[in-house]
Amino acid sequence: MEHPTNANLVLEKDAPAPDIEKEEMKNVDTVKKEILESSSDIDEVDSPRVPIKEQLESPIVNSDEVKSEKRSDDDAIDSLEEEKEPVFDGTEVPGIEDKESAWSEKAVALTNFVRQKSLVAVSTVLRRLSMKSDDGIEDSSEEKDSSPENKVLEASGKSGERFNWSPLSLIGIGDSKSEQEQPVEDVTQPIAMKGRIILYTSLGCNDCKEARKYLHAKRLRYVEINIDVYPTRKLELEKIAGSCAVPRVFFNEVLIGGLNEMKILEESGKLGEKIDYVVSEPPSFEAPMPPLSGEDDPSSNGPVDELALVARKMKGSVSVKDRFYKMRVFSNCFLGSEAVDFLSEDQLLERDAAVEFGRKLANKLFFQHVEDNIFEDGNHLYRFLDDDPLISQCQNIPRGINEGKPKPISEISARLRFLLRAILEAYSSEDGRHVDYRSIHGSEEFARYLRIVEELQRVELFEISREEKLSFFINLYNMMSIHAILVWGHPLGALERRKTFGDFKYVIGGSTYSLSAIYNGVLRGNQRPPYNLVKPFGAKDRRLKVALPHVEPLVHFALVCGTRSGPAIRCYSPGNIDTELMDAACNFLRNGALYVDSISNVVYVNKILRWYSVDFGKNEVEVLKHAANYLEASDSQAFLELLSDTQLKVIYQPYDWGLNH
Structure with a gap:
């Protein structure tokens, strides 16, 4: 690998973007050929977001792998688009989207031109083939397979296979004589069963971890009941199993036992019979039940806040509507005077005392001023917490204000x-x-x-x-x-x-x-x-x-x-x-986030250290020295010597945004 000569520390930068217009003219023929072979769009856009359930049912593909599959053999096409610089919170380098959109518009025009030409060519071939058929000339299977239409369809199928289809969905497509027609069982999916498997566990139990691995290896889906999370189930386990020792596995109402018992059954050949039973037989009333909603949950209990009842009653009495205030329109507001009127009547208070009571409600965050003000009697505007347009979109307020008494x-x-x-x-x-x-x-x-x-x-x-x-x-x-x-x-x-x-x-x-x-x-x-x-x-x-x-x-x-x-x-x-954060840093940096190649004098660094370099040091050398503190002692010393005595090249690793499933 070539070493830098002018600086002690060299940052590998992205290559300048090529002249897009020249590249377009240079590669028109290449793009035509690719369109005829694949019939896939050049101007692909990001796929719409898919719900997690649908994402998990299909293989998760690394975004870098998808990009590499989409590249053609001609490297000129790849150089037409600059590399994006996404950061950890989803933002990008300013201006990068404008450059991308400019090329996308040109790509759309180029695609439409090539597509029209290709369609004309394909239709001409089809018309000639149909004329031959009318003349009584029969097409052989080889001629059909080699026709431009079939080539386009075949390429289109490959494109769909690459981007939209699960690989397993292609099994059985093709020649009827092919061996690929035979159905293949997906060994990654759990076995479908009518029965139910219950696994009792506890926190910090190593045998429980091994039991989970064992059941996963057997492709057996189970419901886990952690007796620390559900303490009442500990008594249930002791009653039906004779002890509260974990792990304990039940196939329907049948107690299989712990990890050792499952291994003994497997060695004796009887585990298969037990699996067949739970696959074919539904659970009886004697079988342990999965955890119920709200079971042993402190969140479902607790006293109701008395002020919440007053706030709920007040919300039904005051006029909540859009109002004009300081040259702005505020939605879902009520007047402070209306709240004082209600509190005076409902709580039998004088207006001054009603104002103090209203401030108590505001301090408990049942409502707030539309800007920043304490509760007062008059034409000031206030808004209930769940009526705020921003707060109402939050994911932890689905049923309105929580009326339970706030816990520490x-x-x-x-x-x-x-x-x-x-x-x-x-x-x-x-x-x-x-x-x-x-x-x-x-x-x-x-x-x-x-x-x-x-x-x-x-x-x-x-x-x-x-x-x-x-x-x-x-x-x-x-x-x-x-x-x-x-x-x-x-x-x-x-x-x-x-x-x-x-x-x-x-x-x-x-x-x-x-x-x-x-x-x-x-x-x-x-x-x-x-x-x-x-x-x-x-x-x-x-x-x-x-x-x-x-x-x-x-x-x-x-x-x-x-x-x-x-x-x-x-x-x-x-x-x-603090100790746990240091352990997390050591675990992250020692497992690939910072890799030093002492032979070629190159250090490969996770991009998190680049995006947030200001948090670690004033310059790149300080950032790397900070990171060196969390390497192994021998590796840290060698890295610091390499950093100070030699010309070191820094390469930031491509960030994989794929799901960590």
């Missing part, structure tokens, strides 16, 4: 950690690099998570400690990303990523928080996202009080947005947050 953020954070730990143990790989989104979507644990985040609507955040804030928002961000993927689907392009990170929001403490607001506003201490000019929170934004006072660089190795090039997903606790 420390309690909610503890339950969130407990639930996240259970979800990761049951539905993610051991290294945290892969997540079973399909199973999470249908689990009672995820339903419980949705109930927990509803409790965040009116929670108090301002008095939370640094450690609690770090662990809470990191865990919430990671679960929020899973929620976004399950509801909106995995974003397929830069624009969809921007929408997901900016528009998927929760209401927390009366304010809206998007994924980007949590990442860049709270955890990065209100720093500008890459390639953006403004900070997430303005000077008068209430969320600024929640933001950390300074940047926490290690959060970049803990935040997971569902991509393959991102860090592994973990659960973080306030008591050990």
Whole structure:
């Protein structure tokens, strides 16, 4: 590999874009040939977002692999389009979309021209073939196979196979004499069964992990009941199994036992009979039941806030409508004087006392001023929390304002950690690099998570400690990303990523928080996202009080947005947050995010360190020195010596935005 000579540290930059017009004229013949062979569009656009359930039923294809398949043999076509520079939160380098759209318009015109010419040629051939048939000339099978029409159809089929079809759907298509006609069983899918398999587990149980792997290897779909998450099921297990030891597996009402018992049955040849039984027989009334909705869930219990009842009654009495205020129109508002009238009559209070009572309701976040003002008697405009047009679009307020009495953020954070730990143990790989989104979507644990985040609507955040804030928002961000993927689907392009990170929001403490607001506003201490000019929170934004006072660089190795090039997903606790973040950094950087080739003097670095380099150092050398702290001691020392004594070339690895399924 060629070494740089002029600088101690050289950054590999993208090559300048070629002259598009010259390349178009140069490659017209090539494009014509490709169109006739494939009949696929040159000006492809991003596919619409697909719901997660449909995405998971088809093989997930790496976006880089799709791009490579779409490239032609002629490298000139590839050089017509500049490489995009997407960043972690979905934004792009300013101006890149304009360049892309300019080439897209030219590509559309070129495509239409070539397509018209190709259609004329194909129709001419078909007309000649039909004339030959009319004259009594029979076409052989070889002539039919070699006709331009069949070539176009065959190429079109290949194009569909490449981009739209599952490879398994092609089995059986083709010559009837081909062996590919025989149906092939998909060995990756679970066995269809009429019965039900129940697996009892507990948190931190190694045998339970092995039992999950064993059942997955046998392609047996099961329902997991964690006796730590569902404590009443511990008594049930002890009653029907004789003890509360885990793991325990039930095929319908039949107790199979633990991991050792399953292996013994397999060695004796009896496990197959048990599997045949659960496949063919539905569960009886004696079989253990899956977890019920709301079972053992503290979110479903708790006292009702008395003020919530007053707020609900007031909402039905005041006039909520669009109103004009300070040269602007505000939707779904009511007057402060109307609220005072209601409170005076309902609570039997004087107007001054009614104003104080109204301020108490406002402090509990049942309603807020349309701008920034305390509750007063008069023509000031106020809006109920769930009537705010931004808050009403948040994903954790589906049934209006939560009327339960707000719980301390420390309690909610503890339950969130407990639930996240259970979800990761049951539905993610051991290294945290892969997540079973399909199973999470249908689990009672995820339903419980949705109930927990509803409790965040009116929670108090301002008095939370640094450690609690770090662990809470990191865990919430990671679960929020899973929620976004399950509801909106995995974003397929830069624009969809921007929408997901900016528009998927929760209401927390009366304010809206998007994924980007949590990442860049709270955890990065209100720093500008890459390639953006403004900070997430303005000077008068209430969320600024929640933001950390300074940047926490290690959060970049803990935040997971569902991509393959991102860090592994973990659960973080306030008591050990700094140690856990250091472990996450070591795990990320030692497993491919920073690779040093000492022979060729090249270091390959994950692009996260480039996008957020300002959080790690003033220049690239400082960033790499910071990252070296989390390598193995011997590797770190060698890397620092290489960094200071030799000419080192830095290459940033392509970021894989594919789903970490």
